[in-house]
Structures are given as structure tokens and as C-alpha cells.
Amino acid sequence: MKENLQELGFFEAVEERRSVRIFDQESPFDHEQVKRCLEAAILSPNSSNLQLYQFVRVPESSPLKDPLAQLCMRQKAATTARELVVIITRRDLWKSRAEANFQYLSETAQNQSEKKVKQARNYYKNLIPKLFGKYPGWTFLKKIIAWWVGLRRPMVREVGETEVRISVHKSASLAAMTFMLGMKAVGYDTCPMEGFDSKRVKKLLDLPSEAEICMIIGCGKGLPEGVYGPRFRVPTSELIEEK
Ligand SMILES: Cc1cc2nc3c(=O)[nH]c(=O)nc-3n(C[C@H](O)[C@H](O)[C@H](O)COP(=O)(O)O)c2cc1C
The missing domain is CATH 3.40.109.10 (NADH Oxidase)
Known part of the structure; x- marks a missing residue:
């Protein structure tokens, strides 16, 4: 064939x-x-x-x-x-997938500058957990923070739970x-x-x-x-x- x-x-x-x-x-x-x-x-x-x-x-x-x-x-x-x-979405796997990315970036660290590793750590260990974590009232709080920060500088506004799900579907x-x-x-x-x-x-x-x-x-x-x-x-x- x-x-x-x-x-x-x-x-x-x-x-x-x-x-x-x-x-x-x-x-x-x-x-x-x-x-x-x-x-x-x-x-x-x-x-x-x-x-x-x-x-x-x-x-x-x-x-x-x-x-x-x-x-x-x-x-x-x-x-x-x-x-x-x-085709299914697995929003729930965010922790293990973030860890896999971080591990990969750490293992290939010899080819990366120290700054890049730091950036990766900040992204996968700090930012992603904030976006994907689920706590009572978290969406509301994130939206307020995005609005507040957005008053001074460009800021990603799509931080709520629905938007996270949309992003996964995209x-x-x-x-x-x-x-x-x-x-x-x-x-x-x-x-x-x-x-x-x-x-x-x-x-x-x-x-x-x-x-x-x-x-x-x-x-x-x-x-x-x-x-x-x-x-x-x-x-x-x-x-x-x-x-
Ligand atoms: C998200 C999505 C869902 C769709 N659902 C159906 C469906 O349930 N049944 C179906 O016959 N076509 C479905 N379609 C096909 C669209 O009707 C089709 O893509 C559109 O009419 C354009 O025609 P084309 O794909 O031949 O260019 C879907 C397309 C997309 C992107």
C-alpha cells in the first residue's frame, strides 16, 4: 500500500x-x-x-x-x-508535564546559560503552577491581579479557569x-x-x-x-x- x-x-x-x-x-x-x-x-x-x-x-x-x-x-x-x-485534553496532567519540561531543560543545562535555566525554573516551577493550580476563589483573585498589573503594563488577561481550559483545547x-x-x-x-x-x-x-x-x-x-x-x-x- x-x-x-x-x-x-x-x-x-x-x-x-x-x-x-x-x-x-x-x-x-x-x-x-x-x-x-x-x-x-x-x-x-x-x-x-x-x-x-x-x-x-x-x-x-x-x-x-x-x-x-x-x-x-x-x-x-x-x-x-x-x-x-x-482527541482528549488532560489539563489535570499539568504538574507532571511541567516537571518533565523542567527536567529536560535542567538535563540539557550544559548547553544553556545559567540565566536560561533560571528562566525555565521560574516558568515551570512558579508561573505554570499559578496558572494551573486550582484553589477556591483562585480565578477571581487571578483576574483581579491581572487587572491590577494590567493598569501599569501589558498583562495576559486570560488567566481564569475557563481560559486555561480553552488554551488546552487550542x-x-x-x-x-x-x-x-x-x-x-x-x-x-x-x-x-x-x-x-x-x-x-x-x-x-x-x-x-x-x-x-x-x-x-x-x-x-x-x-x-x-x-x-x-x-x-x-x-x-x-x-x-x-x-
Ligand atoms: C470542531 C469541529 C467540529 C466539527 N463537527 C462536525 C460534526 O460533528 N459532523 C460533521 O459532519 N462535520 C463536522 N465538522 C466538519 C465541518 O462541518 C467542516 O469542516 C466544514 O463544513 C468545512 O468543510 P471542509 O472541512 O470540507 O472544508 C466539524 C469541524 C470542526 C472543526
Whole structure:
């Protein structure tokens, strides 16, 4: 399969990617390519390099595949998918991921200036815990502090709990995009979905209570009838602005 694959360049993949809702059931599907594209997705930029996400793979051979597709509101993009990739956020892992970053930076300290190590320590041991820690009234206090500091100098305002969750979802979404473009580049199609019963999916997949589902991505070789219409975008002038 791989030998015949003519991989697409970046702009070709961007232009040819569509959300495909019906996948071919007959042609072989190389699940190794999903792994490869997920490994590429992991290289996506992510906030503070905390990598607060995980990818749960549910291939067609899994007994959970059909029940999961049912929980995606029986969308064809899920029922016909050869594999479903559930992208979950793991905000709760912030401590271990901050520690991993700090350890890495400390271990590579010989190549870094003392100042850089100090900066890394301050970032991962001081700032990140302040942003991610959860205490009663903490969001309110952080917002007040941000407002107060912001009176004198530029200050990040998005410090509340909701904004932290949004930030984690932003990073997960960027990884999702890299994954989908990768899949297109190797000749496969995808459909990102947010139409699912998150509560039941979490139970079915036995996900940790703190996990949130960012997206479920149906994967396979798309059938022409799986593209529901020509691509529509509002005029570029409405989307791109120059100041
Ligand atoms: C976060 C997100 C959630 C989506 N959820 C669904 C969904 O549940 N079902 C579906 O058929 N398409 C879903 N889509 C696909 C969009 O409808 C699609 O990307 C959009 O119509 C543009 O079409 P294109 O992807 O073919 O360019 C979703 C896309 C995104 C980014």
C-alpha cells in the first residue's frame, strides 16, 4: 500500500482535504499511517509545551468502535470510519508535564546559560503552577491581579479557569489539524466531529473524569459521495484583515 502512495505536498494537502462523511469499506486501510500522522501531530505547537492531550485510537477491529460510532449520533462519518481517533485534553496532567519540561531543560543545562535555566525554573516551577493550580476563589483573585498589573503594563488577561481550559483545547485542536493534514498527505480522509455524547463516550472509553473530549476524528479512504458538496468559504475579504 505504502509503495504506491504518492504523498502530497503541504498546499496540495490543504486544498484537497475535505470533511468526508462516508468512507470506503472495501479498500485496505493502513492503520500504521494513523500512527504515523499522530506522531506528526505530536510535533504541533502547544501551549508552554505542556502537551496536555492524548489520542485514543479506536480501530475498526475494536469492540468499542461500533458503540462509539453510535455515540457520535450515528453520523456516517463515524459509522463508516475505519478508525476513530478521540482527541482528549488532560489539563489535570499539568504538574507532571511541567516537571518533565523542567527536567529536560535542567538535563540539557550544559548547553544553556545559567540565566536560561533560571528562566525555565521560574516558568515551570512558579508561573505554570499559578496558572494551573486550582484553589477556591483562585480565578477571581487571578483576574483581579491581572487587572491590577494590567493598569501599569501589558498583562495576559486570560488567566481564569475557563481560559486555561480553552488554551488546552487550542493546543489539542492544532494537533488535530496536523493529524488531518498528515492523513490527507498520505492519501486518506478524515472528518472532525464535535457531534457526540461526551458523557457516554467518556464512560465507554473509561476516560479519566478530568479528561475533556476535544474532537473525534473519523478516518478512512473517502468515497466521492462522502463529500456533501463543493467547498464553500465566505469571501476572503471578510476573513483576512490588515491594519
Ligand atoms: C470542531 C469541529 C467540529 C466539527 N463537527 C462536525 C460534526 O460533528 N459532523 C460533521 O459532519 N462535520 C463536522 N465538522 C466538519 C465541518 O462541518 C467542516 O469542516 C466544514 O463544513 C468545512 O468543510 P471542509 O472541512 O470540507 O472544508 C466539524 C469541524 C470542526 C472543526
